[in-house]
Amino acid sequence: MSSELKSLYQRTVLEHCRSPRNFRALDGADHVARGFNPLCGDKVTVYLREGAKKEQAARIALVADVCFEAAACAICLASASMMTELLKGAIQSEARQRAEQALAAFAPEMENGLDGLGDLAALGSVRAYPARIRCVTLPWRTFTAALDGHGGAVSTE
Amino acid sequence: MRAAAASPTQTERVKPEQANRIADLRADFPALATQVNGKPLAYLDNAASTQRPQAVMDALNRYEVEMHANVHRGVHARSDQATAAFEGARERARAWLNAASAEEIVFTRGATESINLVARCLDKRMGEGSEILLTRMEHHSNIVPWQQLCERTGARIQVAPVLDSGELDLKAFQELLHSGVQLVAVTHVSNAMGVINPVAEICRMARRAGAPVLIDGAQAAGHIPLDAQDLDCDFYALSGHKMYAPTGIGALYARRPWLEELPPFLGGGEMILEVRFEETTYNAPPHRFEAGTPNISGAIALGAAMDYLAGHGLERLAAMERELLEHATERLRGIAGLRIIGTAKPKSAVVSFVMDDIHPHDLGTILDHEGVAIRAGHHCAMPLMERFGLPGTARASFAFYNTHDEIDRLASGIETARRLFR
Numbered sequence: 001m002s003s004e005l006k007s008l009y010q011r012t013v014l015e016h017c018r019s020p021r022n023f024r025a026l027d028g029a030d031h032v033a034r035g036f037n038p039l040c041g042d043k044v045t046v047y048l049r050e051g052a053k054k055e056q057a058a059r060i061a062l063v064a065d066v067c068f069e070a071a072a073c074a075i076c077l078a079s080a081s082m083m084t085e086l087l088k089g090a091i092q093s094e095a096r097q098r099a100e101q102a103l104a105a106f107a108p109e110m111e112n113g114l115d116g117l118g119d120l121a122a123l124g125s126v127r128a129y130p131a132r133i134r135c136v137t138l139p140w141r142t143f144t145a146a147l148d149g150h151g152g153a154v155s156t157e
Numbered sequence: 158m159r160a161a162a163a164s165p166t167q168t169e170r171v172k173p174e175q176a177n178r179i180a181d182l183r184a185d186f187p188a189l190a191t192q193v194n195g196k197p198l199a200y201l202d203n204a205a206s207t208q209r210p211q212a213v214m215d216a217l218n219r220y221e222v223e224m225h226a227n228v229h230r231g232v233h234a235r236s237d238q239a240t241a242a243f244e245g246a247r248e249r250a251r252a253w254l255n256a257a258s259a260e261e262i263v264f265t266r267g268a269t270e271s272i273n274l275v276a277r278c279l280d281k282r283m284g285e286g287s288e289i290l291l292t293r294m295e296h297h298s299n300i301v302p303w304q305q306l307c308e309r310t311g312a313r314i315q316v317a318p319v320l321d322s323g324e325l326d327l328k329a330f331q332e333l334l335h336s337g338v339q340l341v342a343v344t345h346v347s348n349a350m351g352v353i354n355p356v357a358e359i360c361r362m363a364r365r366a367g368a369p370v371l372i373d374g375a376q377a378a379g380h381i382p383l384d385a386q387d388l389d390c391d392f393y394a395l396s397g398h399k400m401y402a403p404t405g406i407g408a409l410y411a412r413r414p415w416l417e418e419l420p421p422f423l424g425g426g427e428m429i430l431e432v433r434f435e436e437t438t439y440n441a442p443p444h445r446f447e448a449g450t451p452n453i454s455g456a457i458a459l460g461a462a463m464d465y466l467a468g469h470g471l472e473r474l475a476a477m478e479r480e481l482l483e484h485a486t487e488r489l490r491g492i493a494g495l496r497i498i499g500t501a502k503p504k505s506a507v508v509s510f511v512m513d514d515i516h517p518h519d520l521g522t523i524l525d526h527e528g529v530a531i532r533a534g535h536h537c538a539m540p541l542m543e544r545f546g547l548p549g550t551a552r553a554s555f556a557f558y559n560t561h562d563e564i565d566r567l568a569s570g571i572e573t574a575r576r577l578f579r
Binding site: 043 | 534539542573
């Protein structure tokens with residue numbers, strides 16, 4: 001097996017794929033968004049429950065819980081699992097920033113930009129596979145849509 | 158038109174003893190000798206698009222150098238030559254489909270445009286209460302144009318189901334085929350599974366019910382000998398790039414009375430006899446349906462591809478593909494956790510399959526690393542995928558130029574994926 005292949009499907013990725021975190025429907029979700037990749041048929045649903053904490057009398061909005069369900073490839077599943085792990089409990093504005101950072105990091109020509117995004121760094125080599133970048137970004141775009149309260153469907157196209 | 162047969166677009170015939178040798182056949186296709194990811198290419202995505210033989214590329218090149226000019230217009234020699242070669246290609250397509258006359262062949266951009274042409278021209282025959290009978294295994298290109306026709310006219314779509322084996326449920330098809338059906342549109346070969354539909358039987362059933370039939374032949378035209386008159390279909394659509402010709406060229410066969418009756422498709426040059434601001438008179442078929450300067454070089458290349466296939470004997474090439482299908486089916490059946498979708502017979506040389514715990518997309522990437530090109534996804538047949546409860550499948554599709562060794566590499570690549578995902 002080639003080293004490129006081992007780098008694409010490295011241990012962390014396969015581990016997330018085998019036992020995805022937060023893989024369930026979320027009862028009482030405040031927002032639900034569906035993402036779809038029409039090229040391959042992959043589907044992701046992101047559930048989001050909002051929360052808040054008080055800091056010096058200011059109310060700070062939180063991502064109290066984030067879960068997902070998916071019929072998708074290993075890359076997409078792992079990306080979604082890593083995402084929920086990273087964003088669960090995060091301050092909403094920071095969660096949004098991270099999502100934007102992740103989406104930017106997988107733009108064409110990018111070589112870095114995954115610092116601070118947890119296990120997602122393990123998916124960095126997907127950038128060598130233009131056809132698979134949508135697989136990584138689909139959960140993140142769906143999360144952003146959920147956060148924005150877009151109940152409709154997100155498409156990679 | 159006879160002169161065109163001896164034109165430089167005629168492919169040189171290959172001696173039978175040479176044709177028997179797969180190495181010689183492969184040498185006709187320069188793309189097959191290339192490498193992918195440092196490995197020799199094993200091109201098993203022929204249902205998506207086939208590779209071109211050198212003879213087709215040479216015919217294209219010869220046309221560009223020696224003949225190119227606009228057709229049906231010039232008073233000069235090159236225009237005459239280009240017209241003769243273009244109409245010569247139409248005659249080859251006529252022979253390929255055994256149409257009664259070359260006027261029954263309309264050149265299009267491909268099967269998709271061929272189907273759209275028919276759908277766009279049928280508005281006046283459709284209305285509330287009209288039904289269009291399709292099958293569950295249609296490619297999106299044989300679904301969406303009919304949905305658009307329904308939106309314009311109020312007609313409705315009926316869908317004949319598919320059995321677990323991938324076979325069309327002919328009994329249900331018959332039940333849906335009543336007097337309200339104004340058109341039957343069915344694929345000859347399922348692009349997603351390779352299952353070959355009994356199109357002759359379907360045409361007989363439709364004829365009894367008084368319904369015209371369109372056959373989507375995109376997956377059949379380069380693999381199965383065709384005879385439109387014997388089939389007794391009304392329309393037959395094909396794509397050049399799935400039968401060793403370039404992209405952007407295809408054909409529609411339509412029986413003469415239809416072409417006389419249908420209104421023009423696109424408006425422009427070539428499709429007219431006389432244009433006045435008060436009134437325009439349309440040209441006769443097939444030119445009425447070919448507005449603008451056509452894809453002359455594409456048509457000539459399609460003719461060259463047909464010559465190439467005919468020169469080697471389509472029956473013999475088809476037999477080679479059946480043998481490859483047998484080997485592939487046997488090899489893939491032996492892999493644990495692999496399930497073939499579409500087991501009905503007869504089948505074209507396509508094996509669609511899913512793996513326990515490995516998504517088709519991941520399998521496609523892993524095989525690509527081994528130099529093995531397959532298709533992964535819904536194959537533009539989402540209703541069929543839904544029927545089987547699958548988001549998609551992996552699909553290996555063969556052409557006569559594929560080898561046992563390539564199929565063995567496919568099998569061993571799948572084993573590599575299994576080890577990786579274990």
